[in-house]
Amino acid sequence: MSAPARRTPAPIRRTSTAARVATVVPAAFIVVMFVWPLVTLARRAVADDDGAGFWQLIDRTAGWHLLAVTLAQAAASAVLTVLIAAPIVWLVATVDLPGTAILRVIVTVPFVLPTVVVGVAFRALLTGPLGFLGVTDGWAAILPAHIFLNVAVVVRVVSAAWQQIDPRTVEAARTLGATAPRAFWDVVVPRIAPALASAAALVFLFCSTSFGVVVVLGGGTARTLETEIYQQAIGYFRIPEAVALSLLQIVVVACALLLTRAVGGSSTVGAGTAPAAGHRRRPRGIRLPAALLALAWTALWLLLPLAALVLSSLRPAGAWTLDGYRGLTDGSYGDSALSAMRYSVTSAGGATLLAVVGGLLIAVPVTRGGGLPARFTALLAVLPLGVSAVTLGFGYLLVIGTLPVQVVQSPLVIPAVQALLAVPVVAGIMIPALSQVPERLRDAARTLGARPWRVLLSVDLRLTARSLCAAAGFAFVMAIGEFGATTFLARADTTTLPVLIGSLMSRPGTANLATAMAASVLLVAVSAAVIAAIEAIVGTRSRTDGEG
CATH class of the missing domain: 1.10.3720.10 (MetI-like)
Structure with a gap:
């Protein structure tokens, strides 16, 4: 009788310890991508x-x-x-x-x-x-x-x-x-x-x-x-x-x-x-x-x-034409709009992956006994949503000047910036979803010998899969549409479509205006498709819950 009583709490203690350790990763990410640029701004103001x-x-x-x-x-x-x-x-x-x-x-x-x-x-x-x-x-x-x-x-x-x-x-x-x-x-x-x-x-x-x-x-x-x-x-x-x-x-x-x-x-x-x-x-x-x-x-x-x-x-220009859409392939002044769209999708995909991982590393500890460190990290993650993207982008501009060229030219720079703004959205969706998972199902999995990561995959993520898909969708549309901070970081080979649209709007000529309009329609279509998919997922989840 006494042996099982001593063994039962052990997985819970290991899970709680793992939860506390897991918060280190998103906390470090936020410190590097958010706190560091702001501190650099403050130091530059003094110096x-x-x-x-x-x-x-x-x-x-x-x-x-x-x-x-x-x-x-x-x-x-x-x-x-x-x-x-x-x-x-x-x-x-x-x-x-x-x-x-x-x-x-x-x-x-x-x-x-x-x-x-x-x-x-x-x-x-x-x-x-x-x-x-x-x-x-x-x-x-x-x-x-x-x-x-x-x-x-x-x-x-x-x-x-x-x-x-x-x-x-x-x-x-x-x-x-x-x-x-x-x-x-x-x-x-x-x-x-x-x-x-x-x-x-x-x-x-x-x-x-x-x-x-x-x-x-x-x-x-x-x-x-x-x-x-x-x-x-x-x-x-x-x-x-x-x-x-x-x-x-x-x-x-x-x-x-x-x-x-x-x-x-x-x-x-x-x-x-x-x-x-x-x-x-x-x-x-x-x-x-x-x-x-x-x-x-x-x-x-x-x-x-x-x-x-x-x-x-x-x-x-008042006459029907498809010149704007044909201009999507025009690369006379650098990357074409379609090239920028491909980069935007690739970058947003990377940002979504980073945001989902970071959001889960915040949400899981909060709902699994992470204690004060988990709650502090969750609060820290929300702060980037309340700081000007231009201010943040300017901080990045100052930080980049102090980094090795290999880091500055890394393909992860822009996705990481986009992910910073999407992490709190993912965490905000997943925390209530994971909180609704019955603890008895986790206990049953532990009793059957499942390790913490197996419990997470087979119980938590399986039951919250629709919420996770919706969170990933919102992270993607936020990343693909980020404009303020990305404007400071975009180079010729890392120009996102929103940045290119802003550039086209500043150039004279009807052709540039038409291409900017067509590129904007393209972004609207992509965003609408993702939101429609999210609503379909949420609607399915709601109907399933109602039937249950």
Whole structure:
């Protein structure tokens, strides 16, 4: 009797020790890829200030004005996004329509698109179908693009909270004599308010570090801290000024992260479960025209820009032509768009592999007794999402100058940078998935003599395979669309498609514009296909869980 009692805890202790050791790998990766560039930035600010103090450098670059502009446009974008997303949230959370999965794909695709592609799409929209408005660039163009990008944040976060409300509480309010609007205001609104605040804070955070959209649609007049860092570092090569602005940007982002945590916790836009059909009703009576209007509203904000992009790729100068798509193979000025796409897919594939491994090395210890080291590493992994990609890219630029040429030219550099931003997404999806695996199944496998790695493969990963596939899909679309940090690192033979699109947009000539449009359509198609696959996986998992 006593012998089995002594042997039973042994595998658990070995697993816990292995879990703690496993956290060393992702922690070291994050320290090298994230902490090191930021520390290098701080050291460069002290060592290379050309005699001017921090405040003088900020004044020299109009930093305080740029800070005010950055905060103002981010706040305006957050408020407008919440207002625009409200009908779509109602549609996704309460209306049961055929093709709901397609609707979720339409909502999610803009969020995962490269920001430079979104800028190109709105340039096509504002110079094409909406040309009569007379708006081609500036903040009037940037704010709608920010709304387009971030509607998915509000829809996913708020609709998920709405789905958690017991419909019987609303019915009880109606039974007690409350009108439908009063029941909504008294029952639903208080319960979704924290999620709404969290979503707005997330949009504020994302828009405060917006880069590609401002670059493409700014027209040379709209400037933020993000774009000015790039201009000072790359355009003028004024390193002290760029470092000072970067440090100011880090402070802004840290405050935005604290605001996000304070108002709504740690909500994320991930591959959550599909909305439960039991919470939604078929539209009848007055709900039917309301649902149709909400669908039209969704198409207006989320499909019209993409339709304008496709149209402009076929009519770049007002005449129908396939020159833009033929230009995808043109390598007159370096790599062609198709070559850049092949490199983007290869790089994103490598980044996905790194992100999945890193995310699992974080998620498994958190759910398997890794203790404080595992929780600390999980927190550390989230930080790169809240730091400006341009600031991070600038840090990489400074670090690379101190490294051997063999390291600088390594094919792993860009995939590692892309993976850094995808690791927290993988971990965020896999931690709740692994937490739902019954411990008794792991105990049974250990009792049968399975080693920890065998338990992980045969129990944990087998039961969470769909979540892992969804996490890998999100990591891939994030990697293939990364623009800010990659811009600093791309060389002639490592140019990603988003970087090439940004380069084409800066060149004169209709041919370059047409090729940029066609390349953007190509990226949209790839991103949409991956998101559709993710939604199919999530939908299958939800139906299987419901049947079980």
